[in-house]
Amino acid sequence: xxxxxxxxxxxxxxxxxxxxxxxxxxxxxxxxxxxxxxxxxxxxxxxxxxxxxxxxxxxxxxxxxxxxxxxxxxxxxxxxxxxxxxxxxxxxxxxxxxxxxxxxxxxxxxxxxxxxxxxxxxxxxxxxxxxxxxxxxxxxxxxxxxxxxxxxxxxxxxxxxxxxxxxxxxxxxxxxxxxxxxxxxxxxxxxxxxxxxxxxxxxxxxxxxxxxxxxxxxxxxxxxxxxxxxxxxxxxxxxxxxxxxxxxxxxxxxxxxxxxxxxxxxxxxxxxxxxxxxxxxxxxxxxxxxxxxxxxxxxxxxxxxxxxxxxxxxxxxxxxxxxxxxxxxxxxxxxxxxxxxxxxxxxxxxxxxxxxxxxxxxxxxxxxxxxxxxxxxxxxxxxxxxxxxxxxxxxxxxxxxxxxxxxxxxxxxxxxxxxxxxxxxxxxxxxxxxxxxxxxxxxxxxxxxxxxxxxxxxx
Amino acid sequence: xxxxxxxxxxxxxxxxxxxxxxxxxxxxxxxxxxxxxxxxxxxxxxxxxxxxxxxxxxxxxxxxxxxxxxxxxxxxxxxxxxxxxxxxxxxxxxxxxxxxxxxxxxxxxxxxxxxxxxxxxxxxxxxxxxxxxxxxxxxxxxxxxxxxxxxxxxxxxxxxxxxxxxxxxxxxxxxxxxxxxxxxxxxxxxxxxxxxxxxxxxxxxxxxxxxxxxxxxxxxxxxx
Numbered sequence: 001x002x003x004x005x006x007x008x009x010x011x012x013x014x015x016x017x018x019x020x021x022x023x024x025x026x027x028x029x030x031x032x033x034x035x036x037x038x039x040x041x042x043x044x045x046x047x048x049x050x051x052x053x054x055x056x057x058x059x060x061x062x063x064x065x066x067x068x069x070x071x072x073x074x075x076x077x078x079x080x081x082x083x084x085x086x087x088x089x090x091x092x093x094x095x096x097x098x099x100x101x102x103x104x105x106x107x108x109x110x111x112x113x114x115x116x117x118x119x120x121x122x123x124x125x126x127x128x129x130x131x132x133x134x135x136x137x138x139x140x141x142x143x144x145x146x147x148x149x150x151x152x153x154x155x156x157x158x159x160x161x162x163x164x165x166x167x168x169x170x171x172x173x174x175x176x177x178x179x180x181x182x183x184x185x186x187x188x189x190x191x192x193x194x195x196x197x198x199x200x201x202x203x204x205x206x207x208x209x210x211x212x213x214x215x216x217x218x219x220x221x222x223x224x225x226x227x228x229x230x231x232x233x234x235x236x237x238x239x240x241x242x243x244x245x246x247x248x249x250x251x252x253x254x255x256x257x258x259x260x261x262x263x264x265x266x267x268x269x270x271x272x273x274x275x276x277x278x279x280x281x282x283x284x285x286x287x288x289x290x291x292x293x294x295x296x297x298x299x300x301x302x303x304x305x306x307x308x309x310x311x312x313x314x315x316x317x318x319x320x321x322x323x324x325x326x327x328x329x330x331x332x333x334x335x336x337x338x339x340x341x342x343x344x345x346x347x348x349x350x351x352x353x354x355x356x357x358x359x360x361x362x363x364x365x366x367x368x369x370x371x372x373x374x375x376x377x378x379x380x381x382x383x384x385x386x387x388x389x390x391x392x393x394x395x396x397x398x399x400x401x402x403x404x405x406x407x408x409x410x411x412x413x414x415x416x417x418x419x420x421x422x423x424x425x426x427x428x429x430x431x432x433x434x435x436x437x438x439x440x441x442x443x444x445x446x447x448x449x450x451x452x453x454x455x456x457x458x459x
Numbered sequence: 460x461x462x463x464x465x466x467x468x469x470x471x472x473x474x475x476x477x478x479x480x481x482x483x484x485x486x487x488x489x490x491x492x493x494x495x496x497x498x499x500x501x502x503x504x505x506x507x508x509x510x511x512x513x514x515x516x517x518x519x520x521x522x523x524x525x526x527x528x529x530x531x532x533x534x535x536x537x538x539x540x541x542x543x544x545x546x547x548x549x550x551x552x553x554x555x556x557x558x559x560x561x562x563x564x565x566x567x568x569x570x571x572x573x574x575x576x577x578x579x580x581x582x583x584x585x586x587x588x589x590x591x592x593x594x595x596x597x598x599x600x601x602x603x604x605x606x607x608x609x610x611x612x613x614x615x616x617x618x619x620x621x622x623x624x625x626x627x628x629x630x631x632x633x634x635x636x637x638x639x640x641x642x643x644x645x646x647x648x649x650x651x652x653x654x655x656x657x658x659x660x661x662x663x664x665x666x667x668x669x670x671x672x673x674x675x676x677x678x679x680x681x682x683x
Binding site for chain 2: 049087272304
């Protein structure tokens with residue numbers, strides 16, 4: 001039920017049989033581990049049929065309750081409603097709506113102009129401008145693919161025109177798009193906060209410095225590559241030029257103040273800030289930049305609604321799933337097991353990274369977070385890891401997951417824009433994964449980068 | 460007939476997300492404008508109670524989620540893990556996909572039924588019977604109401620049975636279409652309305668131009 005990737009080789013019957021047998025053996029082995037094993041074996045088996053993740057989650061819960069437990073199944077239907085009856089979760093549809101208003105041209109175009117006026121005169125100016133523009137756009141939008149679309153669809157053609165190889169452009173923009181979920185606002189962070197009961201505001205603030213650091217890292221790498229390969233520079237923009245482009249993009253940039261300022265000052269709750277930014281983004285694109293007409297509004301609303309509904313549906317079923325896990329005491333057992341192993345903080349974090357990176361290859365970020373966060377969170381608390389640090393770390397992992405095949409939303413989007421095949425796009429992004437991995441290590445083992453600002457502001 | 464259902468579904472979710480946004484916007488504006496010392500207006504604003512806005516917003520979004528999920532089945536937006544399935548031999552793949560769709564039908568069907576039971580026992584039974592003037596059994600009680608809006612909860616919760624049955628129906632539709640034509644609805648996550656056409660032209664032109672000039676030395680920094 002999702003993207004059909006035609007480029008993968010088909011298995012022969014023999015190979016397929018072997019693989020299936022191996023899988024069945026794995027499931028059986030898992031089930032021996034007790035109730036927790038059975039639940040996960042069910043989940044994996046259902047997911048591998050290509051069933052939507054949300055349905056697999058729900059169905060594995062139902063099956064388990066029906067065959068292996070005494071919890072009344074009636075509780076399930078109730079949970080499907082109450083599971084998302086939280087005002088915090090409602091920030092997600094609002095951020096999606098705001099993002100959809102913003103991707104339609106106007107705001108992104110002006111941000112790109114401003115960004116290239118700032119850094120365009122250096123080596124690889126347009127590419128550097130792309131990174132800065134991604135960072136700026138990330139500060140008003142909460143989604144990575146949206147950032148790639150908004151910036152990439154305008155900038156990539158321009159880069160190719162200037163003589164950059166398409167692959168380089170795709171790599172830069174596809175990777176920088178990841179800033180979308182690291183620099184606040186961020187849909188992924190809202191999901192983490194909701195599933196672990198952390199503070200959305202603190203997480204958002206915590207994302208700022210790691211986000212800027214990543215932008216800086218990407219800028220440096222891009223500049224070094226551009227210098228070595230002698231990519232073109234743009235003429236240096238005069239101060240007046242910078243001021244003009246800044247003035248033109250100010251309407252979009254003001255959204256940063258609405259969201260971050262609004263939440264930090266306590267004027268709005270995160271959900272209210274999200275709703276305000278949706279209204280504001282609609283206002284800017286309708287009235288000020290006029291890249292949308294009144295007749296486009298229903299279309300934008302409908303596509304945002306269906307995207308949000310899909311996420312909310314995964315969330316409801318994931319809530320159901322974690323409810324089952326908790327009632328079967330799975331997180332507690334896992335935590336106890338981990339302590340009995342005597343796992344240290346360092347090895348635990350390595351384990352978390354490997355787990356999430358592996359999962360990032362098969363699932364999209366919100367599902368991964370919703371399934372793993374309730375399990376990893378209690379263990380991390382036991383080891384004294386800060387919940388905010390864990391949130392930032394998981395977000396960075398999700399970012400890498402978005403540029404690794406076979407399931408990487410940024411890759412799909414980038415290949416959609418550039419018309420490069422998925423394999424080509426993957427190859428284009430591959431060197432950047434290395435950069436991201438180094439960056440991940442820094443974020444993992446230097447918690448101060450994520451924690452300094454929130455601790456300073458929320459004293 | 461089917462067309463009307465399709466449109467109704469789209470209208471409902473479009474309306475709900477738009478209305479919820481406005482409700483929260485108005486509530487926030489109200490909260491801050493009630494603090495402005497404007498005679499007359501201030502009293503009137505303070506007199507208005509917007510405390511129900513959050514609750515209404517939540518219910519609107521839950522309804523939107525349920526019907527939007529059904530709409531999503533029709534448009535193929537629900538993502539699954541297809542790494543294994545797409546690489547299986549053709550006949551196996553078909554079976555796997557049908558199994559997946561059957562899972563969807565089963566799950567949403569069960570949830571719909573459980574939801575109906577729940578709604579019935581939590582007030583609908585009472586409401587329907589007392590409306591019709593029928594004798595009520597002793598153990599049937601009037602269901603609870605929501606905290607702020609004071610709506611009967613069974614009305615609000617009926618999003619579960621309605622949405623789930625609709626979703627189940629959509630899965631059946633998709634399954635039947637797949638069985639007959641072998642095609643699944645497919646949502647392209649990389650597609651954005653209105654942008655693609657422009658870009659497609661632009662980038663091909665740009666690539667052609669680049670190919671033409673890539674060996675020129677005229678100041679281009681391309682691959683030489």
